[in-house]
Amino acid sequence: MQINILKHINISIVITLVMTMLFSCSNNNLKNIQDIDVSENEPIGVAENINLKYTDSGKVKAILKSPKMYDFSNRRFPYNEFTDGVSLELFEDGKKSVVVSDYAIIYSKTDIIDLQGNVKVTTHSNDTLYAEQLYYDQMKDWLFTNKPVTFRTGQDLINGNGFDSNQKFTNAEVVETTGLITVDE
CATH class of the missing domain: 1.20.5 (Single alpha-helices involved in coiled-coils or other helix-helix interfaces)
Known part of the structure; x- marks a missing residue:
């Protein structure tokens, strides 16, 4: 008992x-x-060998490729980081434009993409922008930088200390032009 x-x-x-x-x-x-198990300094996920296809109405609109992506959506200011570079192919009306860079970071809350290191944007009409850093505002469809750029359009090669344009380059402007060269092909 x-x-x-x-x-x-x-x-x-x-x-x-x-x-x-x-x-x-x-x-x-x-x-x-x-949250003890998940440090705020560590990514919540890591993706390798990304080959992401975005489609709309059965048509491929974009293809994003990258060796590695870190997902920091667990932070107060969430972002995705592409430390080994990105390649983005954009398709519109059967025409392809290509964006490449050594590094990229996408900020979810602001919809700003920051491309860094050997940034190259080639449009379907062969206009090409070279920059060390380029921002893309997804909400406004606007490209901009205040870093040195080289912009090739037609036979003109324009150097400057900044760039502003819509995503289609229909109103591209090199800011603070430092040189203009006309190239005969």
Whole structure:
């Protein structure tokens, strides 16, 4: 009989401790406990050898390729980082434009893409922009930089200290032009 009473007391103590632990965690504390495993400095995911095709109405609109992507959507200011570069092919009305860079970062909250290192944008009409850094505002469909650029359009090769344009390059402008060369082919 004493053994049953001791067992009953031990079980009561264990149940009391477990209940105390469960009810002592508020939502914030519970979230903190759940997040212990995921450091904010580490990506929540890593993707390798990406070959992402975006389609609309059965037509391929874009193909994104990259050796590696880090997903930092677990941060307060979420982003995706492409440390080994990107290649993006854009298709419109059967015409292809290509964007490549050594590094890219996409900020989810602002819809800004930051391309860095040997950035090259080639349009379907063979206009080509070379830059060390180029931003793309996805919401406004706008490309811009305040870094040195070289822009080849037709037979003109234009150097400058900045660039502004819509994504189709129909109103491309080299800012602070430092040189203009006409190339005979």
